[in-house]
Amino acid sequence: MTEPTRDGEPSDAALIARWRGGDERAATILVERHAPAVSRFVASMGERGEVEEVVQDTFVRAFGSLDRFREASSLRTWLFSIARNLCRDRARANRRAPTVVAIDETHLLSSSDPLSAAVATETESRLRAAMERLTETQRAVFTLRVAEGWSYREIADVVETTEGAARVHYHNAVRLVKEYLDE
Amino acid sequence: MSECTKLEMKDLLPDLARGALAGPALAALEDHLATCASCRAELELVRAAQTVLGATPSVDTARIAAAVGRSSSIRRDATVAVAQARRRRAWSVAAPSRRVWLAAASIVAAVGVSVIASNTTRSPVEPGPAPTVAQVEQPSTPGPTTPEPTRPAAPRSTGRAELVMAGGVSDLADADLESLLRVLDDVDTELDVEPAVLLPVLEGDV
Incomplete structure (x- = not known):
């Protein structure tokens, strides 16, 4: 810690x-x-x-x-x-x-290239939609690992589970998000 | 594209995306990424997620800090109030023992008077009638009083029976009894000032 x-x-x-x-x-x-x-x-x-x-x-x-x-x-x-x-x-x-x-799009990527910006916006919107499909625990684990860079040990303390279970939640979350984006 | 099964490499992708990886771990992951399309795709996903999740919503930290300060101030006041209430409660808890002492003192007094009266009535050498306490306390009771000379014919009652007849606390005069009740009422009133509304604040329900 x-x-x-x-x-x-x-x-x-x-x-x-x-x-x-x-x-x-x-x-x-x-x-x-x-x-x-x-x-x-x-x-x-x-x-x-x-x-x-x-x-x-x-x-x-x-x-x-x-x-x-x-x-x-x-x-x-x-x-x-x-x-x-x-x-x-x-x-x-x-x-x-x-x-x-409504999905908050106030802080989406900005780009000087309109096409790139549109693609980025689309990607982020789909990513948000994918994350909303995750369970509450999966979303918390995914966020803390990806956005905050926390260790599984710290994440486990927050979501009240074991370090190993936190790791499983993370990989399940990544898999589910990828599956949604591939649909 | 087949799914990569090297979880120890996947575990490092968020750290790589954040630029928080160095040394042998970084070198090993870069070697792996050179040959694993699945992990490269996942790295892109992680980077996109960091972009989405990494944006910090605008929050007014000064306002939040002020709210914390207000809450803390209220909590401190509540703590003082509850401490005072606990002192009063401690006094109230002690109060029953005071009541017990008062009742005990009353009973002892009644017993003493009854014993004296009993001894007086039992004494064969003392002439004349020896009125019981009950008789003394109830002078206005209407109806004929049993004449003392008829009592020796009946079996003598025990001292315990005499106490029951004497009435214990009821032997107190009306004025004394009212005074005692007022004291007890005052004791009960102390319990009514409990600031119950403040207790949830200390229970963490803020």
Whole structure:
């Protein structure tokens, strides 16, 4: 488990200790450090329009229960676990009250070549559609491995499984995405 | 194109796509990619996925940090309130023992008075009637009072029976009893100030 390494910046553990001591600025630094990755993860889990709300809930919950945070694990893993649980809760709620969620294309590839851009847009749209076919666990594993570059050990902590099972989930996810794209 | 079965090579593709691979692992993967079309195709897939998933949605970190600060402040206030409530609860838990002491003291007092009264009535050398406590406490009870001289004809009751007759706590005067009840009511009132609404905050249901 590795903490984010930043030259000259305090570790997560040091910032948590400062926050527990009443330093509100420490919380701000931690939010700024981890919010981007958490927001990417939340977006990839299907939360398109309310990413910030979920990310905020993630941090509020995390800081609200820091007493239960085990120093042995990384804050990053813990934050992603909370974010994943929030996404699952919201997905369940949405299943009860289904709504049409449009695919967010606000950050698709830009290209000076219109044809290349169109092909890229098409590829990305199909890729998103393929990912939406994955199970929640497969999507989480795929995202954390591909987009965040996490180890299977870290991923296993987030999705509450074993390292070996996380690896199997990843390869199954890749296979399913390829099958969809080949259709 | 047949599917590559070398999972140990496939495992490294995300790292290669991120530029996070070096040394012998990088060399081994590059050698493999030179001969494996399946893994080259998968590498392209991984790169495309990184493009799609790597885009960071815009979030207002300052707003999130402010929300964390507000929540923390509320939590601290709630912690103080709950600590105060726990102190009150501790006092309330101790209160029953105070009630027990009060009741015990009342009973002891009643027993003492009853024993004295009993001894007084049993004593053959002391002349004259020896009214029981019940008789003393209920002077206004209508109806004829059993004359003392008729009692020796009946079997003597035990001291325990005398206590029951004496009525225990009921021997207290009405004013004293009301005072005792007021104290007990005050004790119960202390439990009503529990800030239950704050408890969920500490239970992590924020």
